[in-house]
Amino acid sequence: MTEHKRTAIITGAGRGIGAEVARRLASDGFNIAAVDLDEKGLDALTSDLHAEGHAAIGIVADISDEDAVTAAVARTADELGPPVVVVNNAGIIRDNMLFKMPVSDWDLVMNVHLRGSFLVARAAQKHMVEAKWGRIINLSSTSALGNRGQANYSAAKAGLQGFTKTLALELGPFGVTANAIAPGFIETEMTASTAERMGVSFEDFKKARAEEIPVRRAGTPTDIANAVSFFAHEAAGFVSGQVLYVAGGPKA
Numbered sequence: 001m002t003e004h005k006r007t008a009i010i011t012g013a014g015r016g017i018g019a020e021v022a023r024r025l026a027s028d029g030f031n032i033a034a035v036d037l038d039e040k041g042l043d044a045l046t047s048d049l050h051a052e053g054h055a056a057i058g059i060v061a062d063i064s065d066e067d068a069v070t071a072a073v074a075r076t077a078d079e080l081g082p083p084v085v086v087v088n089n090a091g092i093i094r095d096n097m098l099f100k101m102p103v104s105d106w107d108l109v110m111n112v113h114l115r116g117s118f119l120v121a122r123a124a125q126k127h128m129v130e131a132k133w134g135r136i137i138n139l140s141s142t143s144a145l146g147n148r149g150q151a152n153y154s155a156a157k158a159g160l161q162g163f164t165k166t167l168a169l170e171l172g173p174f175g176v177t178a179n180a181i182a183p184g185f186i187e188t189e190m191t192a193s194t195a196e197r198m199g200v201s202f203e204d205f206k207k208a209r210a211e212e213i214p215v216r217r218a219g220t221p222t223d224i225a226n227a228v229s230f231f232a233h234e235a236a237g238f239v240s241g242q243v244l245y246v247a248g249g250p251k252a
Contacts, residue, residue, distance in 0.1 A: 005081070007081045008086070008087065009085070013041075019034075021087055022034050026052070030232070032046075033057050034056060034057070035090070057076070057079055063090050063117075064115050069119040083127055085136075088120055094108055095197075101151060113156035113157065114160065121178075131175075134175065134177070136164070136179075138179075141153070143157050144161055145158075145251060164243065175237075179236075180244070181224060181228065182243055187206060213248035
C-alpha cells in the first residue's frame with residue numbers, strides 16, 4: 001500500500017473528462033484508482049501515470065453493479081490506501097424524444113448516473129468518515145436545466161444535484177464535503193458522437209455551439225479537471241453542497 005498520500009477514485013476514467021481528471025489529481029499529489037469498463041483506456045492512462053512516477057491502478061468495473069463497486073473500493077483501499085476523494089464522472093447518453101424512448105434506455109442512463117454514483121459514494125464514505133476528511137465530487141450537466149431529447153439524461157443529472165446537496169448535509173459533520181460540477185459543452189468523444197449522429201462535422205458542430213457561449217469557445221476536459229482540483233483541495237473545505245456550472249457563461 002502506498003503511504004502518506006491521499007487516494008482518489010475516478011469513475012469513467014478511461015477517456016475524456018475522467019482521464020483528464022485522473023491526470024490532474026495525480027499531479028496534485030493523489031494516488032489514483034481509475035474505474036471504467038474500457039480496459040484499453042485504463043491501461044493507457046495508468047501506463048502514462050506510472051511513467052510520470054504516480055501511484056495508480058485501473059479497475060475494470062460496472063459501477064451500476066453493487067458487488068463490483070464494493071470490490072473496487074476494497075481493492076483501492078488495499079492497494080493505494082483509503083479512498084477519501086470520489087469523482088463520480090461515469091456517464092452515458094441514450095438520447096431520444098420522450099415518445100420514442102424505450103424503458104431500457106431510461107433505466108440504463110439512470111443506473112449509470114444515479115445508481116452508480118450512489119453505490120460508489122456509499123462504499124467510499126466509510127473511509128472518509130474514519131479519516132474525518134473527504135471529498136465527493138459529482139459530475140452533473142447543464143442538461144439538468146432541461147434539454148430536448150434528453151429526458152433520461154436531464155433527469156439523472158438533475159437528480160445528482162439533489163443527491164450532492166443531501167450528501168453535504170449528512171456527511172458534513174464528519175469533515176466530508178460534497179459538490180457537483182455541471183459542465184456545458186465540452187469537446188469529448190461523447191460530443192463528437194453527437195455531431196456524427198446529427199450528420200455534421202465535429203468542427204462545424206463545435207463552431208456553432210461556441211457561438212452560443214459567452215466566452216466564444218467550447219470547453220475542454222482540462223476546464224472540468226481544474227474545477228475538480230479546486231473541490232478536492234484542502235482549501236475548499238468550507239465549500240459544500242454547491243453546484244458549479246463550468247459552461248463559459250451564466251446558467252440558472
